Amino acid sequence: MIRPGLCSVTFRQLAPERVVELSAAAGLEVIEWGGDVHVPPGDSERAAAVARATADAGLAVCSYGSYFRSGADEQITPILDSAAALGADRVRIWAGRADSADAAPEEYAQIAARLRDAVAEAAERDITLALEFHRRTLADTPAATLRLLADVPGLTTYWQPTVDAPDAVALAEYEALAAHTSAVHVFSWWPFDRRLRLDERESLWHPLFAAAAAQPTPPRDALIEFVPDDDPALLAPESATLRRWLAPAAP
Numbered sequence: 180m181i182r183p184g185l186c187s188v189t190f191r192q193l194a195p196e197r198v199v200e201l202s203a204a205a206g207l208e209v210i211e212w213g214g215d216v217h218v219p220p221g222d223s224e225r226a227a228a229v230a231r232a233t234a235d236a237g238l239a240v241c242s243y244g245s246y247f248r249s250g251a252d253e254q255i256t257p258i259l260d261s262a263a264a265l266g267a268d269r270v271r272i273w274a275g276r277a278d279s280a281d282a283a284p285e286e287y288a289q290i291a292a293r294l295r296d297a298v299a300e301a302a303e304r305d306i307t308l309a310l311e312f313h314r315r316t317l318a319d320t321p322a323a324t325l326r327l328l329a330d331v332p333g334l335t336t337y338w339q340p341t342v343d344a345p346d347a348v349a350l351a352e353y354e355a356l357a358a359h360t361s362a363v364h365v366f367s368w369w370p371f372d373r374r375l376r377l378d379e380r381e382s383l384w385h386p387l388f389a390a391a392a393a394q395p396t397p398p399r400d401a402l403i404e405f406v407p408d409d410d411p412a413l414l415a416p417e418s419a420t421l422r423r424w425l426a427p428a429a430p
Contacts, residue, residue, distance in 0.1 A: 181388070181397055183421050184209035184241055186364065186404040190411060191216045195229045199236045201411055205418035209241035211362075211402050212265055214258065220245065221257030226264035241400045242269040242309070242362065247297070249274055249290045255297045262306055269307050269361060271337060272297070274316045279323035290317055294331045302333060309361050310336040321355035328359050339364035339404070343371050346383040353387055357394055363387075364404040365421055374407045377420045388424045401425060 185202050187195070187210055195217045202210055210233055212218045218226045233240050243262040247255050249272065262270050275282065275290045282290075294308070301308050310318040310327065318324040324336055338360045340349040353360070367380035377384065391397045403421060406413040 181363075181391060181425050182208045182239075182241065182400050183418065183425055184211065184400050184402045185414070185418075186211045186213065186244060186402045187217045188213040188215065188244060189403060189405050189414075190409065192409065193411065196232055197411075199232050199238065201414050203236040203238055205415040206422060207238065207403075207418050209239045209400055209402075211242040211244045211271070211400070212240060212267070213244040214246055214261065218243065218261055218265060220261050223260050223264040226261040230265045240265045240267045241402070242271055243267040244271045247272040248276055249293045249297070251289055251293060253293070255300060259301055259304055259306060263304055268305060269309055269335075270301065271311055271362075272308050273311045273313070274318045274327060276315060277317070278315055279317045279319050282317055287317060291327065291330045294327070294334060298331060298333045307361070308334055310334060312336055312338050312356070314341070321352050324356060325359070335359055335361040337362045337364060338398075339366070340368075340383060342368045346380075349383055350387060350390075354390070357391065358396070360398045362400040362402060363391070363398050365401050366404050368405075374405060376407060376413070377403075377417050381420075381424075384424055392425075 184207050187198050190198050214220050218229050230240055243265055245258045247258055298308050312318050317327055328334055336359050338353055338356050367375040367377050403417055406417055
């Protein structure tokens with residue numbers, strides 16, 4: 180079963196306790212806590228407090244959304260400390276800061292090497308790492324992402340629709356990465372970065388989750404990321420739409 184959840188960065192303006200309250204009231208099951216505001220890297224005490232608040236509301240922490248960019252001298256240890264204190268067994272990371280087509284061979288080699296080291300360090304703590312599938316990274320297309328996954332054993336990826344991609348293109352991109360996708364970021368931006376309600380792009384999401392449910396290993400989590408106008412009042416209806424799409428995936 181694919182679990183419906185929320186990326187806490189959707190409501191950066193709210194305290195973690197309010198994010199928990201809204202998520203529970205909306206019928207969600209999991210939260211990915213972001214490392215930029217809600218759970219800063221290395222602050223294990225805060226991470227533990229957020230973990231308790233999450234569990235007390237009957238929710239689970241599914242992952243830690245970090246901003247580790249795979250720099251040569253960038254440390255992942257504080258990020259793993261916070262993930263462990265949260266009880267998160269997956270950390271979302273980023274593969275550099277350049278589009279794959281623009282990255283020089285030496286830049287690619289450095290990022291891949293840093294990712295291999297990071298995956299090894301995370302594995303010592305029973306934590307997996309997953310790429311952000313995103314423009315201005317080395318994981319900006321299915322082909323580029325698959326190359327990186329092949330070069331860094333143990334790495335998985337998130338998936339989200341390329342914001343300017345028509346439905347058919349987005350679905351094809353997902354199909355190419357489906358076997359390696361551990362979580363999906365769910366939003367409806369069309370065209371480009373214009374934020375819509377989820378059901379305004381049902382033509383993408385309904386067939387995608389139907390396909391995901393038929394996979395031998397579907398994504399573990401489907402996480403709402405951003406709502407129009409950052410409006411907390413929209414989380415409940417957006418959650419209802421997501422849960423409706425995921426219902427066929429239930430046993």
